């Protein structure tokens with residue numbers, strides 16, 4: 001047992017030496033080295049795979065000389081960030097969000113690695129698998145579903161306000177390892193659910209609802225900056241936190257907001273209290289996440305394999321917990 005462990009360690013040290021040698025070579029001859037590289041290693045089918053609404057961790061290794069690493073997936077931009085792992089060459093990591101409505105299929109993740117004026121392209125295949133989302137039937141007051149002209153105009157203006165506020169992503173990565181669950185409660189498991197309101201099909205549910213008592217404290221899931229606080233028709237009192245690099249979390253239906261636009265927030269800081277403001281059938285927290293434009297399951301954050309600065313292995317796939325039932329009844333939502 002001990003002997004094989006020691007052997008493994010020797011091999012991994014040897015590997016590291018090789019990697020360092022390759023990286024040193026590549027920094028001296030960046031273009032030559034890569035232009036002579038056969039195209040075979042580019043993209044392997046199913047190299048990364050995940051279900052609708054999941055977050056994939058993509059790692060580009062051996063590029064510590066790079067000045068910028070940026071991915072494009074289904075026209076969405078994925079900024080990579082530098083990550084250090086003890087006893088390994090630094091790598092770049094990108095969090096790829098699969099939108100809950102991305103069509104199942106295989107798509108290219110194109111990654112551009114820049115080093116000063118020079119750039120090279122990497123290509124990965126990402127397999128998007130279908131998630132079996134729940135179907136929910138909700139009964140709400142008629143005026144909360146069928147909007148009159150005035151309410152429809154208000155809703156539209158509020159959408160625009162949010163869009164403007166979130167148009168510019170912070171270029172700095174503000175979040176750290178270890179995400180915090182904003183409130184302890186029952187996960188209703190209805191992220192992505194198809195919603196039938198008063199018999200009419202509506203937009204799918206773009207977050208997770210957590211049942212909690214009125215007035216329960218709501219914590220920020222990670223460090224960030226309050227981009228906007230709102231009191232909107234559907235979301236009620238809400239807080240949008242920008243965690244940097246196109247990563248946002250949202251907290252809706254609050255009874256009270258305890259932060260202001262522009263406030264710097266640390267992970268776990270209390271930002272508000274659970275309520276039932278806006279379109280809600282009872283006190284709960286609607287927790288939403290937007291990752292580079294993709295609506296992903298917020299609970300996928302808690303399962304990200306980042307622990308105390310140690311980053312995951314290159315092909316780590318984050319699975320969201322549990323499987324979705326096809327239909328269920330839950331007490332609180334929206």
Ligand SMILES: [Zn+2]
Nearest residue numbers: 209286333334
């Ligand atoms: Zn909700």
